[in-house]
Amino acid sequence: MPDLPGMEHPEPKLRMQSIHKSFTVGGKREPVLAGVDLAVEDGEFVSIIGPSGCGKSTLLNIIAGLDQPASGSVSLDGGQDQQRLGRVGYMLQKDLLLPWRTVLDNAILGLELKGVSRRQARKQALQLTESFGLSGFEDQYPFALSGGMRQRAAFLRTMLLDQELVLLDEPFGALDALTRIQMQEWLLNLWDSMKSTIVLITHDVDEAILVSDRVYVLTSRPGKVKMVLDVDLPRPRDFEAITSLQFTSLKAKLLGALREETVKNGAETWP
Numbered sequence: 306m307p308d309l310p311g312m313e314h315p316e317p318k319l320r321m322q323s324i325h326k327s328f329t330v331g332g333k334r335e336p337v338l339a340g341v342d343l344a345v346e347d348g349e350f351v352s353i354i355g356p357s358g359c360g361k362s363t364l365l366n367i368i369a370g371l372d373q374p375a376s377g378s379v380s381l382d383g384g385q386d387q388q389r390l391g392r393v394g395y396m397l398q399k400d401l402l403l404p405w406r407t408v409l410d411n412a413i414l415g416l417e418l419k420g421v422s423r424r425q426a427r428k429q430a431l432q433l434t435e436s437f438g439l440s441g442f443e444d445q446y447p448f449a450l451s452g453g454m455r456q457r458a459a460f461l462r463t464m465l466l467d468q469e470l471v472l473l474d475e476p477f478g479a480l481d482a483l484t485r486i487q488m489q490e491w492l493l494n495l496w497d498s499m500k501s502t503i504v505l506i507t508h509d510v511d512e513a514i515l516v517s518d519r520v521y522v523l524t525s526r527p528g529k530v531k532m533v534l535d536v537d538l539p540r541p542r543d544f545e546a547i548t549s550l551q552f553t554s555l556k557a558k559l560l561g562a563l564r565e566e567t568v569k570n571g572a573e574t575w576p
């Protein structure tokens with residue numbers, strides 16, 4: 306049915322239009338993002354993939370409200386220029402756990418900063434440690450945990466804040482291959498049960514396809530959207546999906562687009 310006046314679609318959770326951003330390096334103005342358009346619906350899982358240095362982390366900083374675009378608009382639920390800081394959960398590549406706090410006390414850090422009492426925050430966190438694979442480890446310190454567990458503790462801290470939109474910047478980049486696969490499956494289950502809206506940056510093509518409803522491929526710097534790939538693989542998914550023909554054909558499209566960008570001028574290393 307065609308769109309009629311008054312029958313517009315509801316606003317997406319996140320919409321970015323024509324985002325431009327430059328940085329001055331050594332006195333020279335370098336464009337980093339050159340007109341990025343992107344939309345994420347409520348409850349969607351969207352990934353962003355692109356050559357190293359193309360502006361992916363800069364884009365997430367802008368979504369989170371930690372940085373401002375030179376031009377273009379960002380809206381959450383259709384509202385422009387709203388304060389995004391505090392409405393968006395953001396997990397950086399490095400887990401950034403405080404070494405002097407236990408797993409539980411690391412997990413509640415965000416809640417404490419928001420003014421929730423320690424007792425209440427701990428109660429909330431304890432309800433989730435099991436689904437985050439951390440039960441029995443609440444009183445351990447980060448150094449005693451595996452990489453996957455540290456990452457899940459950082460996830461728990463991000464998810465406890467119960468934000469409308471969660472941004473993940475290469476959360477599994479530092480993990481070994483097997484742990485990464487386990488974490489991807491775990492994240493899929495978590496997302497299924499928590500119904501959150503997620504934007505994930507990754508340089509792992511399999512990961513992008515496995516978890517996403519849609520994948521945005523960015524060009525090399527200055528980044529803009531090169532391709533949007535709909536991933537219509539049935540859900541729930543697990544790692545076995547990567548052997549299917551449908552998966553292989555999506556992967557070929559993604560790799561083709563990425564290869565074009567990395568052989569093009571100025572691209573840094575891939576991944």
Ligand SMILES: Nc1ncnc2c1ncn2[C@@H]1O[C@H](COP(=O)(O)OP(=O)(O)O)[C@@H](O)[C@H]1O
Nearest residue numbers: 328329330337356357358359360361362363364
């Ligand atoms: N605060 C900053 N000041 C100057 N240059 C920056 C800053 N942040 C990022 N850059 C540069 O912008 C480019 C894109 O960075 P980034 O968004 O981190 O890329 P990606 O995450 O895609 O690897 C890089 O060349 C980086 O060096």
Ligand SMILES: [Mg+2]
Nearest residue numbers: 361362363474
């Ligand atoms: Mg980055």
